[in-house]
Amino acid sequence: MAGQAPTIGIAGAGAWGTALANAAANAGNDVVLWMRSPEHAAALAATRANERFLPGVALHERIRPTAALADLAGVRAVLLVTPAQTTREMSAALAGALPRATPLVLCAKGIERASGSFLCDVVEEVRPGAPVGVLSGPSFADDVARGLPTAVTLACRDAALAQDLATALSGPTLRVYHRGDVRGVEIGGAAKNVLAIACGAVAGRGLGESAKAALIARGFAELLRFARAYGGDPETLMGLSGLGDLVLTCSSAHSRNFAFGQRLGQGMSVAEAAGGKLVEGAATASALVALARAKTIDMPIAEAVEQILSGAWSLDQAVDALMNRPVKSEQ
Numbered sequence: 001m002a003g004q005a006p007t008i009g010i011a012g013a014g015a016w017g018t019a020l021a022n023a024a025a026n027a028g029n030d031v032v033l034w035m036r037s038p039e040h041a042a043a044l045a046a047t048r049a050n051e052r053f054l055p056g057v058a059l060h061e062r063i064r065p066t067a068a069l070a071d072l073a074g075v076r077a078v079l080l081v082t083p084a085q086t087t088r089e090m091s092a093a094l095a096g097a098l099p100r101a102t103p104l105v106l107c108a109k110g111i112e113r114a115s116g117s118f119l120c121d122v123v124e125e126v127r128p129g130a131p132v133g134v135l136s137g138p139s140f141a142d143d144v145a146r147g148l149p150t151a152v153t154l155a156c157r158d159a160a161l162a163q164d165l166a167t168a169l170s171g172p173t174l175r176v177y178h179r180g181d182v183r184g185v186e187i188g189g190a191a192k193n194v195l196a197i198a199c200g201a202v203a204g205r206g207l208g209e210s211a212k213a214a215l216i217a218r219g220f221a222e223l224l225r226f227a228r229a230y231g232g233d234p235e236t237l238m239g240l241s242g243l244g245d246l247v248l249t250c251s252s253a254h255s256r257n258f259a260f261g262q263r264l265g266q267g268m269s270v271a272e273a274a275g276g277k278l279v280e281g282a283a284t285a286s287a288l289v290a291l292a293r294a295k296t297i298d299m300p301i302a303e304a305v306e307q308i309l310s311g312a313w314s315l316d317q318a319v320d321a322l323m324n325r326p327v328k329s330e331q
């Protein structure tokens with residue numbers, strides 16, 4: 001990439017897109033930060049802050065907000081940071097704006113609900129032959145934006161590209177590891193959100209810390225089984241994007257997925273519990289469970305979350321179902 005301007009493009013200026021923009025700028029890059037609303041872009045440019053999604057955080061001076069996709073045309077790589085379910089429409093829009101060689105790095109965590117496709121497969125369908133990567137790991141936007149030490153993983157099938165992008169994005173407070181296992185990294189991010197809803201529900205219902213720890217451990221076993229069956233490397237799942245993110249998201253009410261589960265556990269309806277926030281695990285649960293069933297992968301916790309979300313089971317029924325499964329060997 002010698003000779004190219006060190007500019008990173010970011011599509012999506014919510015909490016995570018804005019935090020990543022600041023981190024990329026801190027790492028020495030110029031950043032073009034795209035959002036769909038021209039009014040929002042004008043507000044960011046005028047106030048040098050994103051009060052709607054990341055209040056109290058100043059926008060780095062090297063970030064240029066824009067609502068014109070064409071402004072991303074010359075960048076070194078684009079990080080796609082809009083919700084998982086917008087991946088198809090956003091990659092199609094970006095396909096029209098970017099040269100084929102520009103890598104697209106997915107930062108959303110989920111599985112496409114309508115098709116049951118992994119997000120990287122969606123991007124590859126829409127931009128055949130173009131380089132695709134995934135960035136994922138334990139990282140609350142607020143922490144990254146405040147410059148607290150954070151580590152994530154960036155995976156591309158092209159190992160040299162993964163290393164190059166990880167180096168470009170790593171800075172004083174964000175450490176980016178690189179890896180070749182795209183599938184493993186994206187599975188970790190997508191599935192942990194569903195499991196975090198279960199952990200939140202247990203906390204909300206007051207079922208105790210022991211139950212939460214059991215869910216994390218047994219949830220991790222589900223993650224491993226699923227990843228193995230769908231071509232992820234189990235070693236990836238032991239790392240930041242798997243176990244690391246599962247532990248973070250299952251332990252903190254700062255997570256929207258955990259907080260959503262917590263409110264379900266306190267007795268709110270599914271609609272009330274979301275509270276207008278993005279809850280990726282709720283959007284992905286049915287697709288995850290359908291993929292698991294298609295390969296007869298045993299994922300009772302993910303199944304229980306899906307049954308609660310679809311209204312088939314109450315939380316108490318889900319707990320009963322999990323506790324009364326036949327006694328088995330731990331694996």
Ligand SMILES: NC(=O)C1=CN([C@@H]2O[C@H](COP(=O)(O)OP(=O)(O)OC[C@H]3O[C@@H](n4cnc5c(N)ncnc54)[C@H](OP(=O)(O)O)[C@@H]3O)[C@@H](O)[C@H]2O)C=CC1
Nearest residue numbers: 013014015016017036082084086108109139140141278280
């Ligand atoms: N927040 C976090 O700590 C982390 C989030 N992530 C992941 O990043 C992804 C985004 O999360 P986050 O930034 O927190 O979400 P937010 O809700 O904060 O922001 C979502 C952003 O996506 C934009 N958007 C929504 N729909 C569309 C669309 N159809 N077309 C274009 N833009 C759209 C919104 O724009 P508008 O304002 O116009 O609606 C907004 O800028 C999720 O998959 C999440 O799991 C990953 C790691 C950490």
Ligand SMILES: O=C(CO)COP(=O)(O)O
Nearest residue numbers: 137138139140255256257
């Ligand atoms: O993915 C995240 C942290 O790594 C953010 O989780 P939530 O979407 O649950 O807030």
